[in-house]
Amino acid sequence: MENNLKFPPDSVLSFFEQSQVETDLIPVGEGVPLGVECVFHPGIGIGGAYGTWGESYDNQALFRFLERHFGELVREEDRMNLSPLGFVHRHHVPELSDEEHLELEVEVGARFLREAAKVNGWKTEEVEGVFIGMTGPVADDYTERIAKEAGIPESALKISVHKACDSSMGALHLMLNPDLAVQHRIKRNIAKEMYGKKVLVGGIEGLSRFVMKSRDISALQLFGNGGGVIGVIPGQTMKFLVGKSYEVYDEKGVLALTMYYPHSGQRQKGQSMIEVSQAGNNHLRFAGLMYEPEDGAPVVMAGPMGMVKLFVRTGVQVVCDVFSKYQALMDEMGMAKEITVAIVHHANLKINSLKAKRLRKSGIHLPMPWMLSEFGNVSAASNMIAFLRQLPRIQPGDHILFDGFGAGTYYDTFAVALGDQA
Numbered sequence: 366m367e368n369n370l371k372f373p374p375d376s377v378l379s380f381f382e383q384s385q386v387e388t389d390l391i392p393v394g395e396g397v398p399l400g401v402e403c404v405f406h407p408g409i410g411i412g413g414a415y416g417t418w419g420e421s422y423d424n425q426a427l428f429r430f431l432e433r434h435f436g437e438l439v440r441e442e443d444r445m446n447l448s449p450l451g452f453v454h455r456h457h458v459p460e461l462s463d464e465e466h467l468e469l470e471v472e473v474g475a476r477f478l479r480e481a482a483k484v485n486g487w488k489t490e491e492v493e494g495v496f497i498g499m500t501g502p503v504a505d506d507y508t509e510r511i512a513k514e515a516g517i518p519e520s521a522l523k524i525s526v527h528k529a530c531d532s533s534m535g536a537l538h539l540m541l542n543p544d545l546a547v548q549h550r551i552k553r554n555i556a557k558e559m560y561g562k563k564v565l566v567g568g569i570e571g572l573s574r575f576v577m578k579s580r581d582i583s584a585l586q587l588f589g590n591g592g593g594v595i596g597v598i599p600g601q602t603m604k605f606l607v608g609k610s611y612e613v614y615d616e617k618g619v620l621a622l623t624m625y626y627p628h629s630g631q632r633q634k635g636q637s638m639i640e641v642s643q644a645g646n647n648h649l650r651f652a653g654l655m656y657e658p659e660d661g662a663p664v665v666m667a668g669p670m671g672m673v674k675l676f677v678r679t680g681v682q683v684v685c686d687v688f689s690k691y692q693a694l695m696d697e698m699g700m701a702k703e704i705t706v707a708i709v710h711h712a713n714l715k716i717n718s719l720k721a722k723r724l725r726k727s728g729i730h731l732p733m734p735w736m737l738s739e740f741g742n743v744s745a746a747s748n749m750i751a752f753l754r755q756l757p758r759i760q761p762g763d764h765i766l767f768d769g770f771g772a773g774t775y776y777d778t779f780a781v782a783l784g785d786q787a
Contacts, residue, residue, distance in 0.1 A: 616656075705759065
């Protein structure tokens with residue numbers, strides 16, 4: 366496991382204080398700060414926008430914030446040592462009405478879409494697809510709302526994916542891989558439809574909105590707001606190589622989440638837990654079943670070690686399976702290529718470090734840079750932010766691995782080639 370030396374955990378500036386970040390104040394409530402950074406790689410032809418919103422709280426200020434919010438002290442035994450988990454800052458919004466939350470997150474989402482299109486040199490009216498992953502949408506038609514607010518045509522295909530922290534990787538995988546089982550199940554091949562088109566894909570997570578309604582002390586310390594959107598032309602700037610989508614139900618509710626989106630809540634033996642529905646005009650919803658907290662709380666988690674047990678063993682096996690497929694493909698093509706970097710969901714540094722260690726024991730050595738010390742766990746946004754931060758270091762033609770995983774549990778791991786030279 367490699368730390369990104371640009372962002373060492375023990376000396377990390379707030380995202381808003383970094384020179385390359387454009388800041389603004391969104392006029393909702395008493396004003397909510399927003400920070401956005403845009404990145405573009407001309408040699409690859411991919412760029413995007415990422416950032417966060419809400420007040421920035423470092424690890425010490427976080428406890429004072431939580432104590433003010435709940436009107437009681439955070440017990441010493443409940444205080445997590447957050448720096449070794451890779452997190453130094455995270456962002457939370459003030460108390461807002463439901464209407465204000467909606468107004469805020471629509472403006473934030475539209476801003477990410479507009480900036481991502483702009484940095485790619487696209488006009489928003491040229492965009493033909495918007496694929497957004499999110500854990501708990503503020504509205505069922507959130508993807509439609511932000512696309513409309515950004516000036517994207519109504520004819521553009523909108524896809525909403527709800528697979529917790531795996532949501533954005535599920536969206537990107539759906540856009541790229543024509544052989545996913547779900548493409549056959551819905552009798553519509555979205556990857557083939559989007560091939561060669563201008564698509565915006567990302568993860569936008571207003572986690573502060575619902576985490577602050579929770580009494581789960583671990584969730585309150587780990588999660589925060591964040592978003593990242595990239596512009597891709599499938600088959601040109603990003604080419605699918607191999608991949609695997611996998612799901613297994615979290616029988617014990619190690620990471621229980623309330624589903625803030627339509628889902629029957631039913632499991633059918635031998636069938637996928639993903640329900641696909643028409644969410645609106647040119648809008649499809651891919652909704653994952655979750656083990657929901659019995660008391661109706663937004664989130665209940667078993668703590669960091671519980672997360673390790675939940676995600677590491679199966680996650681390592683999924684990566685091994687995809688890596689084996691990748692090697693077989695390279696042999697078949699007669700190419701002496703290697704995966705240069707893995708863009709992994711930033712659940713916490715201990716999970717990712719243990720995953721890297723177990724992969725090495727299996728003979729798989731993949732650089733897995735830690736990139737999100739200023740954000741906390743931002744769920745589906747983390748892979749997108751990590752990719753955009755790593756993008757300047759990637760060379761045209763490089764092969765990289767995306768590795769997503771989330772509550773439910775869901776896994777999307779796949780290798781891609783980047784740039785026209787790929």
